[in-house]
Amino acid sequence: MWESDNESAATGRDYGNGLVASDRQGVQTEEFELRGKSWFVSTEVPSDILVHVEDVTFHLHKYPLLSRSGKINRIIYDSRDPDIRKISLDDLPSGAEAFELAAKFCYGISVDLTAANISGLRCCAEYLEMTEDLEEGNLIFKTEAFLSYVVLSSWRDSIVVLKSCEPLSPWAENLQIVRRCSESIAWKACANPKGIRWAYTGKPLRVASPNPKWSEMKESSPSRSQQQPVPPDWWFEDVSLLRIDHFVRVVTAIKVKGMRYELIGAAIVHYATKWLPGLVREGTSSGEDGSISSNGSGGGGGGGGSSWKGGLHMIVAATKEELPLVQAKDQRMIVESLISIIPPQKDSVSCSFLLKLLRMANMLKVAPALVTELEKRVGMQFEQAALSDLLIPSYNMTETMYDVDLVQRLLEHFLVQDQMDTSSPSRPSSLPEKDTYEGSQRLNNKARVARLVDSYLTEVSRDRNLSLTKFQVLAEALPESARTCDDGLYRAIDSYLKVFIHSLKIYVSENDYRDVVSHLQPELCTLCENSGSSNSN
Numbered sequence: 001m002w003e004s005d006n007e008s009a010a011t012g013r014d015y016g017n018g019l020v021a022s023d024r025q026g027v028q029t030e031e032f033e034l035r036g037k038s039w040f041v042s043t044e045v046p047s048d049i050l051v052h053v054e055d056v057t058f059h060l061h062k063y064p065l066l067s068r069s070g071k072i073n074r075i076i077y078d079s080r081d082p083d084i085r086k087i088s089l090d091d092l093p094s095g096a097e098a099f100e101l102a103a104k105f106c107y108g109i110s111v112d113l114t115a116a117n118i119s120g121l122r123c124c125a126e127y128l129e130m131t132e133d134l135e136e137g138n139l140i141f142k143t144e145a146f147l148s149y150v151v152l153s154s155w156r157d158s159i160v161v162l163k164s165c166e167p168l169s170p171w172a173e174n175l176q177i178v179r180r181c182s183e184s185i186a187w188k189a190c191a192n193p194k195g196i197r198w199a200y201t202g203k204p205l206r207v208a209s210p211n212p213k214w215s216e217m218k219e220s221s222p223s224r225s226q227q228q229p230v231p232p233d234w235w236f237e238d239v240s241l242l243r244i245d246h247f248v249r250v251v252t253a254i255k256v257k258g259m260r261y262e263l264i265g266a267a268i269v270h271y272a273t274k275w276l277p278g279l280v281r282e283g284t285s286s287g288e289d290g291s292i293s294s295n296g297s298g299g300g301g302g303g304g305g306s307s308w309k310g311g312l313h314m315i316v317a318a319t320k321e322e323l324p325l326v327q328a329k330d331q332r333m334i335v336e337s338l339i340s341i342i343p344p345q346k347d348s349v350s351c352s353f354l355l356k357l358l359r360m361a362n363m364l365k366v367a368p369a370l371v372t373e374l375e376k377r378v379g380m381q382f383e384q385a386a387l388s389d390l391l392i393p394s395y396n397m398t399e400t401m402y403d404v405d406l407v408q409r410l411l412e413h414f415l416v417q418d419q420m421d422t423s424s425p426s427r428p429s430s431l432p433e434k435d436t437y438e439g440s441q442r443l444n445n446k447a448r449v450a451r452l453v454d455s456y457l458t459e460v461s462r463d464r465n466l467s468l469t470k471f472q473v474l475a476e477a478l479p480e481s482a483r484t485c486d487d488g489l490y491r492a493i494d495s496y497l498k499v500f501i502h503s504l505k506i507y508v509s510e511n512d513y514r515d516v517v518s519h520l521q522p523e524l525c526t527l528c529e530n531s532g533s534s535n536s537n
Contacts, residue, residue, distance in 0.1 A: 018112055018113045018114065018146070018150070019110040019111065019112055019113070031109070032100065032103070032104060032109070037055055037056050037057065038056070038057045038058075039057070039058045039059065039100060040059045041060060041061065043061075045061060047059035047060055048061055048062055048085065049061065049062050049065070049084070049085055049086070049087065050085060050086045050087075051065075051087055051088075051089060051099070051103075052086070052087070052088040052089070052090075053088075053090075053092055053095065053096040053099045054090075054095055054096045055096075056096035056099075056100075058099070058100070058103055060103060062076070064103075064106040064107050064108075065103070065106055067106070067134065067135065068105070068106045068128075068130050068134055068138060068139070069102075069106070069128040069129060069130055069134070070128070070129030070131060070133070071127060071128045071129045072087070072128065074129075075087050089127075091127075092124060092127055092128075093120075093123045093124065093127055093168055093171040094119075094120030094121065094123045094124045094127075094171075095120070097117070097120065098120040098121050098124035099124060101117065101121050101124075102121065102124050102125060102128060102139060105130075105139050105142075113142070113143070113146045113150075115151055115154075115156070115157035115160040115161050115164075116160060116164060117164075118143060118146055118147060118151060118161060118164075119161050119164045119165050119168055119172055119177050120164065120168065121139070121143050122140075122144070122147065122175060122177065123168050123171040123172060123175065123177075124139075125138075125139035125143055126140060126171065126175060127171070147161070147177065147180070151181070151184075152180060152184045154198070155185070155188050155198045155199075155200060155238075156198065156199060156200075158181045158184045158185050158188075159181075159185065159238050159239070159241065159242070161177065161181050162177075162178065162181040162185065162242060162246050162250075163241060163242060163243075163246075165177055165178050165181070165246070166243050166246070178246065178249060179249070182246065182250045182253050185235075185239065185250050186250055186253035186256075186257055187257065188235070189235040189239070189250075189254055189259070190254060190258070190259050193229070193231065193232060193234060194229075194230070196230045200230075200235060200238055232263055233263065233266060233267070233270075235267075236266070236267050236270045236271075237270070239267065239271075240267075240270055240271045240274045240275075244275070244333060244337045244338075245337070247271055247337075248337050251264060251267065251268070251341050252341065255341075255343070261343035261345045261348045262345075262348055264343050264348065265342065265343055265348035265349040266349075268341065268342060268349060269350075269353055271338070272334075272338055272353070272357065275334055276331060276334060276360060277331075278331075278356075278359075278360050279353075279356055279357075279360070328364055331360070331364055332365070332366055335357060335360050335361050335364060335366050336367060336370050338357065339357065339361070339366070339370045339373060339374050340370065342354075342377065346380050346381060347381065350381075350384065351378060351381040351385050351389070352384075352385070352386060352389050354374065354377055354378045354381065355378060355385060355389040355390065355392070356389065357374060358371070358374050358375065358378060358392070358406075359393075361374060362392065362395060362403070362406070363395060375406070375409055375410055375413055376413050378410050379410055379411075379412070379413025379414040379416065379417055380413075380414075380417050382410055382411065382413070382414035382452075383444075383445035383446075383448045383449050383452075385410075387452065387455045387456060387459065390407055390456050391456075391459060392406055399465060400460070400463050400465050400466050400470070401460070401463045401465065402459075402460050402463065404460055404466065404470050404474060405470070407456060407474065408470075408473060411449070411453065411474070411477050411478070412477070414449060415477070415478075418442055418445070418446065421442060422442065443481075446478070446479075446481070446482040447482060447483070447484055449478065449482065450478050450482040450483045450484075450488075451488055453474065453477070453478060454483075454488030454489050454492050455488060456474075457471065457474060457475060457489070457493075457496070458488070458491050458492040458495050461493075461495040461496035461499060462495065462499055463499075464499060464500075466496070468500075471496055475489060475492070475493070
């Protein structure tokens, strides 16, 4: 079992209280002093070099820098000017704050290593080439040791460091900080909840202090943890703080370690709820940061479907063109990434969630291959869909109000999947479909889909732009055996014809009415006796 956050803090105390300093000092100094946007060294020796990082100027001395930084050595050597007094480090990956700490280290001033600054300082040390070839115990060695022995043993610190890596690409990737933190988080997420002793979920992320307060130690003590059992979804909230590419890395590592697919699906749903403003739950509101605030975690330990039943509604008033460009781009990236990591198993997430994700994918113009993959996933669970989820607007306003072609494709994917299940080698060939449990379940699924399609046809029939061909193709897509009762289809046809005739604003005879119905389904001509006569009067 991994160490707790407090245990890792203790490790930090053994590691010099998280304080590192160079063993040698070329210039005696007590401290750095900030004046405006310039740093000065408090020493009697005048500075002989100015280092510009971003909009900050450091008044330093050459010797402490040259003795510990290969980068500074090379810049001065390549300049061919031994009296060079100004250098610029505009491409330093972690900015002026990290360089300030690195400069203090060069002067022998103690530097406090924390989860919040370690990734930036590690990248800075790599950029400055502060290797063991120049000095034993140089900054690269010190920061690597802190990462390996302190950060990666702590759940909270691993999250903080991975979050801090976001502005450090590609340095953090090349130095394997992202990979190591992702794997550390994945290992802990897959731990047996009964053995977890560290703080998690919903509590503000704080860097582990080298001298933790008694209240912090008490909060995550074994006795307190035993009083409150840890739920399987304990890690959802902390992991959902990560940027999408890092979240994908963590989820991918979790998959490799064999976590249950329904729990992974629930974590994906939780992340989508937080980061996609178009996916909201009833009774929730957007926070100031634009994320969705909600009560409770997104899915619990029992899979993605239970926490989403009847609760999600999509905001579809805005089109892609009306969304801010950056927002649309970021949301498209999130949707594409989530589609790519949804576990392949059926019911890993709910059909309702898939349809809402599909709606956003269409609105944001997600890559066609991913949209097709998502449509196939919906087809696998189409019998679970609700009518409200299928009423997806058509973003081409010159055509139908709802995307009827999309529903047609979803139905085709469902029928293809049903055919594959029917022809599966595992099905006993000696028994008819209705006499097997799987066969009976498939018949029930087709019956549910038939009722769903009939309800959908009734709803979209009110659209005057819906062509007869599209209506007919969708009405006839299901086999006859799928419908145990034609009442729903009767209502849909009757509704469509009334709208169609009303839109023409002309008299329609009983025979013409009969002809229209016969084009849809010949056996429904009896409907004319009830509806046709009333229209001809």
